[in-house]
Amino acid sequence: MLKNKLVSIVLILLAAITLLGVVALFVILNFAGDNNEHAEPTIDEILEQSVETDEITTNLLSNDFIRIKFRIQTDSEDAKEELAKRTFQVRNILIQELSSMKAADFKGKEKLIELESMLKMRLNEIMQEGTIEKVYITDFVLQ
Incomplete structure (x- = not known):
């Protein structure tokens, strides 16, 4: 009778340890994956997911x-x-916004950062399949 109790206790302990290990593994894998989703994209990812505009010339x-x-x-x-x-x-949108500026x-x-932010907001208004993450000024001549 003592052996049956001892075997039962060992089996219960093994089951509890196994269950604890499975729960710990589940938590680690789920929370470790979230950190990667919020990481900054690499330059290759930025280039793959971005569009460059043609040069725009407009009056201010x-x-x-x-x-x-x-x-x-x-x-x-x-x-x-x-x-x-x-x-x-x-x-x-770019021409409308630029032509209303001085x-x-x-x-x-700071002014250029404000322009990029405002254009991001305006462009996101027309998007349906995703969002604009950032607008970069890549070429700029004011005359």
Whole structure:
């Protein structure tokens, strides 16, 4: 009778340890995966998921003109494809926003960062398959 109790206790302990190990493995694998999802994308991923605009030349509100080019980073390959199809809408938004600005609106780092943020917001309004993650100014001449 003592042996049966001892065997039962050992089996219960083994089952508990196994169950604890399975739960620990599940938690580690699930939470370790979340850290990778929020990691910054590599440069190769950024290039694969971004679209470069043609050079845009337009008049400004202050009677100056600007030549500017952007690289627009999306969150997925599907979003990149959608953005590429919406080229005419993207150019329209860029021209509308740029033509309503003055030359002083391009002076300084903070002003350019504000422009990138505002364009990101406006472009996200037309997106259906994903989102715009970042807008980069890649070429810029103000005359």
